[in-house]
Amino acid sequence: xxxxxxxxxxxxxxxxxxxxxxxxxxxxxxxxxxxxxxxxxxxxxxxxxxxxxxxxxxxxxxxxxxxxxxxxxxxxxxxxxxxxxxxxxxxxxxxxxxxxxxxxxxxxxxxxxxxxxxxxxxxxxxxxxxxxxxx
Amino acid sequence: xxxxxxxxxxxxxxxxxxxxxxxxxxxxxxxxxxxxxxxxxxxxxxxxxxxxxxxxxxxxxxxxxxxxxxxxxxxxxxxxxxxxxxxxxxxxxxxxxxxxxxxxxxxxxxxxxxxxxxxxxxxxxxxxxxxxxxxxxxxxxxxxxxxxxxxxxxxxxxxxxxxxxxxxxxxxxxxxxxxxxxxxxxxxxxxxxxxxxxxxxxxxxxxxxxxxxxxxxxxxxxxxxxxxxxxxxxxxxxxxxxxxxxxxxxxxxxxxxxxxxxxxxxxxxxxxxxxxxxxxxxxxxxxxxxxxxxxxxxxxxxxxxxxxxxxxxxxxxxxxxxxxxxxxxxxxxxxxxxxxxxxxxxxxxxxxxxxxxxxxxxxxxxxxxxxxxxxxxxxxxxxxxxxx
Numbered sequence: 031x032x033x034x035x036x037x038x039x040x041x042x043x044x045x046x047x048x049x050x051x052x053x054x055x056x057x058x059x060x061x062x063x064x065x066x067x068x069x070x071x072x073x074x075x076x077x078x079x080x081x082x083x084x085x086x087x088x089x090x091x092x093x094x095x096x097x098x099x100x101x102x103x104x105x106x107x108x109x110x111x112x113x114x115x116x117x118x119x120x121x122x123x124x125x126x127x128x129x130x131x132x133x134x135x136x137x138x139x140x141x142x143x144x145x146x147x148x149x150x151x152x153x154x155x156x157x158x159x160x161x162x163x164x165x
Numbered sequence: 166x167x168x169x170x171x172x173x174x175x176x177x178x179x180x181x182x183x184x185x186x187x188x189x190x191x192x193x194x195x196x197x198x199x200x201x202x203x204x205x206x207x208x209x210x211x212x213x214x215x216x217x218x219x220x221x222x223x224x225x226x227x228x229x230x231x232x233x234x235x236x237x238x239x240x241x242x243x244x245x246x247x248x249x250x251x252x253x254x255x256x257x258x259x260x261x262x263x264x265x266x267x268x269x270x271x272x273x274x275x276x277x278x279x280x281x282x283x284x285x286x287x288x289x290x291x292x293x294x295x296x297x298x299x300x301x302x303x304x305x306x307x308x309x310x311x312x313x314x315x316x317x318x319x320x321x322x323x324x325x326x327x328x329x330x331x332x333x334x335x336x337x338x339x340x341x342x343x344x345x346x347x348x349x350x351x352x353x354x355x356x357x358x359x360x361x362x363x364x365x366x367x368x369x370x371x372x373x374x375x376x377x378x379x380x381x382x383x384x385x386x387x388x389x390x391x392x393x394x395x396x397x398x399x400x401x402x403x404x405x406x407x408x409x410x411x412x413x414x415x416x417x418x419x420x421x422x423x424x425x426x427x428x429x430x431x432x433x434x435x436x437x438x439x440x441x442x443x444x445x446x447x448x449x450x451x452x453x454x455x456x457x458x459x460x461x462x463x464x465x466x467x468x469x470x471x472x473x474x475x476x477x478x479x480x481x482x483x484x485x486x487x488x489x490x491x492x493x494x495x496x497x498x499x500x501x502x503x504x505x506x507x508x509x510x511x512x513x514x515x516x517x518x519x520x521x522x523x524x525x526x527x528x529x530x531x532x533x534x535x536x537x538x539x540x541x542x543x544x545x546x547x548x549x550x551x552x553x
Contacts (some may be wrong), residue, residue, distance in 0.1 A: 038304075040302045043302055045297050046298070049298055074299075092243065097414070101320070103312035104362075105285060105308065106362050108306075115303055125414070
């Protein structure tokens with residue numbers, strides 16, 4: 031079986047002063063990740079105050095934009111087009127919610143290497159998604 | 166302070182409707198409140214504590230307390246999705262133990278079936294939620310986010326679709342005896358795994374029903390409970406928690422029951438092997454499997470083997486569960502199965518379940534709720550109850 035993922039309409043995210051640098055990053059095709067200088071750990075989604083140690087010494091860093099599929103599910107009924115909801119584990123560590131796109135949805139597997147691509151929401155904001163990496 | 170023995174579940178009522186186009190939402194709340202008060206043998210003037218979640222229309226508990234004509238000295242509108250009502254029972258017992266109220270009413274009602282709701286639609290709780298910008302666009306609905314837990318559990322532990330299907334099979338064996346159940350037909354493992362895939366690896370028959378309806382429960386302090394005619398059911402342990410995504414450290418193979426369960430068992434002074442009957446939140450088959458493992462009824466990763474071969478069927482299995490048919494077959498009012506989990510546990514402890522599914526000498530029961538998203542953030546609440 032082959033189910034080629036089609037682009038679908040994406041609702042625009044609410045941009046706040048706290049998350050704006052992340053979406054400024056996606057506009058450039060970059061995954062901006064929060065790093066805490068106090069506990070020396072990454073976290074996602076991004077917060078002003080680190081959820082691991084509650085320090086405010088957090089800063090933005092550019093992630094590599096590569097990772098591995100941790101888990102996923104292809105929604106096949108009750109949707110205009112099938113799509114894959116997933117958690118991808120970034121090479122920096124955090125598991126991030128995303129979609130797997132530009133691929134055969136029936137060929138996806140846990141453990142598969144992926145790289146980020148961005149897709150536009152209805153207002154043009156770019157949304158981070160992932161696609162299987164070329165071997 | 167422990168709540169063990171401080172409050173009794175003196176009244177319960179499950180609305181028989183499954184589609185309520187001819188009733189208002191507030192009316193459904195009133196009808197379940199009335200039903201539970203009549204079951205208890207109390208009047209609405211006896212109620213001095215009210216508990217509800219966001220399924221109640223109006224701002225928090227304000228409209229409903231006024232609409233029902235209650236005069237309260239304690240109120241609470243905690244919302245952790247479908248597990249809210251187990252939390253409310255815990256909070257009501259705390260309030261009674263602290264002398265803040267004497268008779269507490271908890272209600273749930275809703276009409277998702279009449280309004281065409283579906284578990285495949287993306288869900289959000291408002292733009293101000295800090296997570297919304299990182300989830301909503303990805304189409305996180307209900308089915309697909311639970312399915313992600315199933316997928317990973319299968320990957321790590323070798324759990325199969327056939328093993329998950331046994332959970333639905335057991336629920337259907339119970340539902341055949343419930344005249345109010347939406348799905349009364351007994352199904353087989355093959356029926357489940359051959360039903361259409363909704364969200365890989367969950368099939369249509371791995372999913373709960375969408376139903377209108379509701380339910381209510383009434384708690385009272387021991388002196389009042391002893392003056393009533395119903396069989397005494399005592400709350401002896403409770404736990405609750407919230408499992409989040411841990412800033413990216415999320416592990417989707419376990420639920421918040423790993424924390425709420427042990428707290429309830431410790432307070433009750435009992436262990437999983439003492440429990441005669443369990444009501445386990447069953448939004449999907451995988452929800453049941455994870456919670457059974459996390460509550461300690463079997464080891465982590467062995468849930469598939471534990472639920473297989475009818476082990477959850479009353480009369481034949483080792484751990485009878487959801488003898489009303491549960492959310493998978495009977496009823497999942499307002500997409501929130503917590504209330505009906507409490508109600509069937511009370512029926513079992515009273516000896517008032519259907520004779521075909523009644524657990525013999527059922528003196529100790531557990532009810533477990535999970536609200537929100539299994540592979541996302543969710544509330545978990547555990548109650549342990551004893552027949553005196």
